[in-house]
Amino acid sequence: MSKRIVFTGGSGKAGRHVVPYLLDKGHEVFNLDLVPLNHPGVNTLITDLTDSGQTFNALSMHFDFKGLETGKGPAPVDAVVHFAAVPRILIRPDNTTFQANVASTYNVIEAAVKLGIRKVIIASSETTYGVCFAEGDKDFHTFPLEEDYDVDPMDSYGLSKVVNEKTARAFAMRTGADIYALRIGNVIEPHEYDRFPAFVADPPSRKRNAWSYIDARDLGQIVHLCVEKDGLGYQVFNAVNDTITANEPTRDFLKRWAPNTPVHRELGEYEAPIANKKIREVLGFKEEHNWRNYVPKT
Numbered sequence: 001m002s003k004r005i006v007f008t009g010g011s012g013k014a015g016r017h018v019v020p021y022l023l024d025k026g027h028e029v030f031n032l033d034l035v036p037l038n039h040p041g042v043n044t045l046i047t048d049l050t051d052s053g054q055t056f057n058a059l060s061m062h063f064d065f066k067g068l069e070t071g072k073g074p075a076p077v078d079a080v081v082h083f084a085a086v087p088r089i090l091i092r093p094d095n096t097t098f099q100a101n102v103a104s105t106y107n108v109i110e111a112a113v114k115l116g117i118r119k120v121i122i123a124s125s126e127t128t129y130g131v132c133f134a135e136g137d138k139d140f141h142t143f144p145l146e147e148d149y150d151v152d153p154m155d156s157y158g159l160s161k162v163v164n165e166k167t168a169r170a171f172a173m174r175t176g177a178d179i180y181a182l183r184i185g186n187v188i189e190p191h192e193y194d195r196f197p198a199f200v201a202d203p204p205s206r207k208r209n210a211w212s213y214i215d216a217r218d219l220g221q222i223v224h225l226c227v228e229k230d231g232l233g234y235q236v237f238n239a240v241n242d243t244i245t246a247n248e249p250t251r252d253f254l255k256r257w258a259p260n261t262p263v264h265r266e267l268g269e270y271e272a273p274i275a276n277k278k279i280r281e282v283l284g285f286k287e288e289h290n291w292r293n294y295v296p297k298t
């Protein structure tokens with residue numbers, strides 16, 4: 001069924017693939033961002049989500065001029081997808097990154113649930129697993145990385161995402177709304193598969209991403225499945241593709257390149273070290289864009 005979705009950060013790297021995926025599934029999308037998304041059928045409202053007043057307003061407005069036709073005011077919103085953020089360290093000062101991400105996520109979730117919107121999906125991150133932006137060579141605690149991991153980032157960006165998961169959990173508990181946090185892996189756009197031969201040739205270079213990734217279009221599928229799946233309350237989902245970014249089977253690869261990290265369960269032959277078992281089993285995710293389809297075999 002077609003849903004009315006407010007999408008934040010739709011003009012960014014991930015959003016510009018996820019928004020078209022949602023439109024293709026028949027949903028209506030309204031983009032809140034600091035810069036426009038040039039995509040037919042999607043209006044961008046220039047909104048600074050670190051400002052609560054702007055956020056409440058934006059979530060209670062018409063999506064576009066067509067909204068005026070009914071004469072009944074803005075129609076209800078079915079879901080909010082919150083992707084807007086400072087997306088890593090070293091773009092803004094650390095304190096600004098932390099404050100912007102924590103404040104905008106608080107504002108979006110609070111406004112959504114107080115306006116009666118019952119589904120919120122937020123972008124969390126692989127960085128919560130603590131290695132991506134760590135000082136020095138830090139080891140993961142255990143493989144595969146699953147949603148019950150004791151997340152422990154030391155950087156301001158990863159920390160902001162851990163706080164955002166707690167904010168999501170608090171508002172889900174307070175209101176009974178469904179709030180799903182996606183621990184998104186390294187986002188790969190269609191034109192970026194030419195980077196994979198270098199990934200495969202230099203395994204240490206991908207340790208910080210746990211040798212995992214998410215195709216931007218498959219991320220669209222995950223968001224769509226989250227929009228469709230009701231009644232789960234607060235959830236964390238890893239949002240990654242199925243397989244490791246290496247040619248060697250995962251168990252042997254990890255023994256060689258992550259020898260200090262124990263493996264706590266059986267692994268699929270090429271299973272990604274960030275496990276996507278939960279989205280496959282709970283949401284019915286089926287990846288469409290395995291990197292091997294786009295990279296000539298060496």
Ligand SMILES: NC(=O)c1ccc[n+]([C@@H]2O[C@H](COP(=O)([O-])OP(=O)(O)OC[C@H]3O[C@@H](n4cnc5c(N)ncnc54)[C@H](O)[C@@H]3O)[C@@H](O)[C@H]2O)c1
Binds near residue numbers: 087127
């Ligand atoms: N790119 C990745 O590999 C990756 C990995 C894990 C998680 N994530 C998360 O996924 C989400 C999307 O990432 P991306 O790579 O598309 O980032 P991006 O920077 O390309 O896009 C983010 C968008 O948010 C907007 N934005 C920033 N601050 C805003 C504010 N205060 N108000 C309104 N809009 C604001 C920006 O203008 C931009 O268009 C982010 O939450 C990011 O932290 C990204």
